[in-house]
Amino acid sequence: MADGKGGMRKRVVILGGGFAGIHAAMGLGRLPLDVTMVDRKNHHTFQPLLYQVALAVLSPAEIAQPIRSILRDYPNTEVLMDEAVGFEIDARRVKLKSGAVLEYDYLVVATGSTHSYFGKDEWSKLAPGLKTLEDATEIRRRVLLAFELAERQMVETGSHPALNFVIIGGGPTGVELAGAISDIAKLYMKKDFRHIDPSMAQVMILEGSPNILAAYPPDLQVKAAEQLAKLGVQVRTGGHVTDIQPGYVMVEDEKIEAVVTLWAAGVQASPLGKLMGLEVDRRGCVLVDEHLNPKGRPEIFICGDLAHFEQDGKQVPGVAQPAMQMGDFVAKRIAKLTAQGLGSDGSGVAKGFRYFDKGDMATIGRKAAVAKIEWPFKAHWSGFPAWVTWLVVHIFFLIGFRNRWSVFRQWAYTYLFFNDGARLITGSQELPGWVEKEGVALPVAGAPLDMGSPKSN
Amino acid sequence: MADGKGGMRKRVVILGGGFAGIHAAMGLGRLPLDVTMVDRKNHHTFQPLLYQVALAVLSPAEIAQPIRSILRDYPNTEVLMDEAVGFEIDARRVKLKSGAVLEYDYLVVATGSTHSYFGKDEWSKLAPGLKTLEDATEIRRRVLLAFELAERQMVETGSHPALNFVIIGGGPTGVELAGAISDIAKLYMKKDFRHIDPSMAQVMILEGSPNILAAYPPDLQVKAAEQLAKLGVQVRTGGHVTDIQPGYVMVEDEKIEAVVTLWAAGVQASPLGKLMGLEVDRRGCVLVDEHLNPKGRPEIFICGDLAHFEQDGKQVPGVAQPAMQMGDFVAKRIAKLTAQGLGSDGSGVAKGFRYFDKGDMATIGRKAAVAKIEWPFKAHWSGFPAWVTWLVVHIFFLIGFRNRWSVFRQWAYTYLFFNDGARLITGSQELPGWVEKEGVALPVAGAPLDMGSPKSN
Numbered sequence: 001m002a003d004g005k006g007g008m009r010k011r012v013v014i015l016g017g018g019f020a021g022i023h024a025a026m027g028l029g030r031l032p033l034d035v036t037m038v039d040r041k042n043h044h045t046f047q048p049l050l051y052q053v054a055l056a057v058l059s060p061a062e063i064a065q066p067i068r069s070i071l072r073d074y075p076n077t078e079v080l081m082d083e084a085v086g087f088e089i090d091a092r093r094v095k096l097k098s099g100a101v102l103e104y105d106y107l108v109v110a111t112g113s114t115h116s117y118f119g120k121d122e123w124s125k126l127a128p129g130l131k132t133l134e135d136a137t138e139i140r141r142r143v144l145l146a147f148e149l150a151e152r153q154m155v156e157t158g159s160h161p162a163l164n165f166v167i168i169g170g171g172p173t174g175v176e177l178a179g180a181i182s183d184i185a186k187l188y189m190k191k192d193f194r195h196i197d198p199s200m201a202q203v204m205i206l207e208g209s210p211n212i213l214a215a216y217p218p219d220l221q222v223k224a225a226e227q228l229a230k231l232g233v234q235v236r237t238g239g240h241v242t243d244i245q246p247g248y249v250m251v252e253d254e255k256i257e258a259v260v261t262l263w264a265a266g267v268q269a270s271p272l273g274k275l276m277g278l279e280v281d282r283r284g285c286v287l288v289d290e291h292l293n294p295k296g297r298p299e300i301f302i303c304g305d306l307a308h309f310e311q312d313g314k315q316v317p318g319v320a321q322p323a324m325q326m327g328d329f330v331a332k333r334i335a336k337l338t339a340q341g342l343g344s345d346g347s348g349v350a351k352g353f354r355y356f357d358k359g360d361m362a363t364i365g366r367k368a369a370v371a372k373i374e375w376p377f378k379a380h381w382s383g384f385p386a387w388v389t390w391l392v393v394h395i396f397f398l399i400g401f402r403n404r405w406s407v408f409r410q411w412a413y414t415y416l417f418f419n420d421g422a423r424l425i426t427g428s429q430e431l432p433g434w435v436e437k438e439g440v441a442l443p444v445a446g447a448p449l450d451m452g453s454p455k456s457n
Numbered sequence: 458m459a460d461g462k463g464g465m466r467k468r469v470v471i472l473g474g475g476f477a478g479i480h481a482a483m484g485l486g487r488l489p490l491d492v493t494m495v496d497r498k499n500h501h502t503f504q505p506l507l508y509q510v511a512l513a514v515l516s517p518a519e520i521a522q523p524i525r526s527i528l529r530d531y532p533n534t535e536v537l538m539d540e541a542v543g544f545e546i547d548a549r550r551v552k553l554k555s556g557a558v559l560e561y562d563y564l565v566v567a568t569g570s571t572h573s574y575f576g577k578d579e580w581s582k583l584a585p586g587l588k589t590l591e592d593a594t595e596i597r598r599r600v601l602l603a604f605e606l607a608e609r610q611m612v613e614t615g616s617h618p619a620l621n622f623v624i625i626g627g628g629p630t631g632v633e634l635a636g637a638i639s640d641i642a643k644l645y646m647k648k649d650f651r652h653i654d655p656s657m658a659q660v661m662i663l664e665g666s667p668n669i670l671a672a673y674p675p676d677l678q679v680k681a682a683e684q685l686a687k688l689g690v691q692v693r694t695g696g697h698v699t700d701i702q703p704g705y706v707m708v709e710d711e712k713i714e715a716v717v718t719l720w721a722a723g724v725q726a727s728p729l730g731k732l733m734g735l736e737v738d739r740r741g742c743v744l745v746d747e748h749l750n751p752k753g754r755p756e757i758f759i760c761g762d763l764a765h766f767e768q769d770g771k772q773v774p775g776v777a778q779p780a781m782q783m784g785d786f787v788a789k790r791i792a793k794l795t796a797q798g799l800g801s802d803g804s805g806v807a808k809g810f811r812y813f814d815k816g817d818m819a820t821i822g823r824k825a826a827v828a829k830i831e832w833p834f835k836a837h838w839s840g841f842p843a844w845v846t847w848l849v850v851h852i853f854f855l856i857g858f859r860n861r862w863s864v865f866r867q868w869a870y871t872y873l874f875f876n877d878g879a880r881l882i883t884g885s886q887e888l889p890g891w892v893e894k895e896g897v898a899l900p901v902a903g904a905p906l907d908m909g910s911p912k913s914n
Binding site for chain 2: 040041042043059060061062064066068069072073075077078079080081082096098099100102133134137144145148149151152153155156191192193194195422423424425426427429
């Protein structure tokens, strides 16, 4: 397409509709460029709140929005629900799974990260992680189902397996999941069951390193451990998980029973870095320079979790804030490069990316959190003030006005009334490791059955 | 448990947590009885609004609520997520899938109905019906995915299959689905795509009998047909579907292309009637007398869609209203039987069930409906007034105060702002009948690919 100056409009392809990709697209959306956004999913997910879907506080639609509607008002932007499967880097072309081939002048790769089971991929079915809406509803299913199965097993046999929920990994996701499961069991479900006592549920975090929340300062690690202890969450650090089986987890030689096991231990980068033949670190993140370019590829930008960007000698963490800022930076840089007619070698645009760290937060149940605040002042907060801060910040950053207020209302309602509308089990009723009688044969109609002893009351 | 009069408390088992079962349970919940509610799902679904989940207007949590929380405040009631698989009728025992055996003094069977593919069960994968939340999200997935795949196929090849949505069955569900798909395509998505025009989507209803909405009076059938025509929905009556294949439907010898086919044609009763050895009609509904008892079984009550109850020479239809009323009736009758110490033979409780018909309604898109009103006055309404009536009635009947207002807000928002938060595709990206290239091999990193001709702009 002509740009009105006699040249052709530049084409930008963005791979990935997470925080980095969406921010890049929104930054590029009003420029005289043609933009194509490609994502496997049709929706952007607000990942920091995913654990609230997993624990039935929010519904999927409250934290996800179609990418197509987020970018609806940018007529220069098209959205494809598709997946990159091949690159011809020198020819500046990317091939999609459907077979389409896109040419680009600039390529933004922001396909993020996924769970890493450290080579034990067979663990993924037994201990799901939390990256997508599907993951969240699967975790919700397992946690809620454990209580249901315990109740019905009480009716059948008068006993049930201990309701142990084991979370592998003591980072922010592990801590948030642990706090939320504890809340559900101890507060929200207390009047729901007749035969089991949900508050007897035991939540345990297994962390291989010496401390939970390794990225936080030591004083907040201590506070977090205290707040978890108050909720009754057990924390075990320093032991490594050596096996996961239906119904239990092995930590070194010790067997820990678990009706539900969740994975929050490790992530690895999207495979696209390797697929493009770029230099990657051991987790698959692409090494990038100050302009977020991989070596020798000024037309390619790597953003978000996929980028290995070092600042002041430390790698910038794979969380939402740097991803958003990287997306914004890339949009601005492409704008400058094209506006100044500099081509794609970047000459004349000197300023590099710098991560502006406003802080980090993790909630611990419904009333506490830890917050390492870096801006507008420096502070370490914990407990209720940190929780309120977390609440405000997360509502503020929710993309899309409607979602923001809907989520706020939902939270307020849940907080005040222990609401339960989202507590739905969909899909299969199987739970790995739950011992149930199998092969109950359908008897002939009306014929007497060998039913054993009836339920006692 | 003792009832305080020296006798044992009577035990009631309710199978099924739909409208009939929930109403029975709520009616029995304050009485000196022990009640057990058994359902395969953990949630009650407000079925009349299920099509709005299927078409991405509402979220699952807005029309479903855990049965356990609906019945939370009745301490005499326990809820089991389980399934009846066998009966010993003379001994008054029911066996559940988990292996538990429940004894009862009264049994309420309200397990409803499911899709009937008239013996062609292989059609179920190609043309999903709409009975559960899982069905609704599957339909949502298919409808939304069709537009996504068309867009990406345009990019790849410059053309896409016609966006024909075929709905088999012209009853209320078929009509409501058709109107809602037409709305989505023509109103809600108009700014979302760059390469396809969603408003070119074609919705067709295939009805085997001579008229749509067979249960409605002829004048409203005509009105409904007019309103559907206004939305651009094609209606074909009188021809029978003889085959369903990926990508098309055969009506007699004519092939009708369909990117998505939905089933709203037939239902059959839950198999429990047959399993209990009771007398059933050809759809599996249990023939019941004026007290909703099957012949010779005054301790068993059949409610809702599973009941074949005749009034004034006609079978009461399998919709929400009679189900609720039957549930209420059964609770009252059991209350009388137990309070009067009459045993379970029913002597002394003369009054039988009578369905009080307040009318029927079906929406046609977002601004029209047909309503056959029977109470508090008799009238036939269509168009916008009928739609408003439908709205008020359905909000009023939503179980659970929170859901009621949440749904209302959601509707208002959607209506005014063409909201799109619920328009999420989760699960697989496959669509039966969609011709896509398969076996795209992942190339060696960085190696040149045979990519064919690049995308034209």
